[in-house]
Amino acid sequence: MPASITAEVAESLLASARQAAENAYVPYSRFPVGAAVLTSDGSIVTGANVENASYPLSVCAERVTLGTAAAAGHRHIRAIAVTAPRVAVVTPCGGCRQVINEFRMPDGTVDVILEGEHGPEILSLDDLLPRAFGPRDLE
Ligand code: THU
Secondary structure: OOOOOOOHHHHHHHHHHHHHHHHEEEOOOOOEEEEHHHHHHEEEEEEEOOOOOOOHHEEEEHHHHHHHHHHHOOOEEEEEEEOOOOOOOOOHHHHHHHHHOOOOOOOOOEEEEEEEEOOOEEEEEEHHHOOOOOHHHHH
């Protein structure tokens, strides 16, 4: 599926994600991650990973961000940018790929924006999570 957003929008979402990473709560891993989503109505929602002394309760940046957007009433996202300042590129974990899948646009698109060597790398979620199980399977 072709990318539905421009390189300019992708870069601006990555910039929001980089800023969000500054608020990551990561006393255990010391591995900050930031995320930013572009919703169907053009809003930008950001978040960062939030860890816990009971380690498995830690929440990834993507899930914090998608949960924040959903709780604000957003149901569809055009794109999500993810960045981790300590490494050149980070890609969403398997669990977060499934949660991104939940909030695809009605036409099924959702772009995942990563840090690329020469600017943002724009992928389709289908590249990262082929043949996903999602809301439509329960209809
Ligand atoms: N983490 C994220 O927030 N997103 C990712 O895509 C990869 C991993 C977090 C989880 C944990 O707080 C830290 O990075 C180290 O795994």
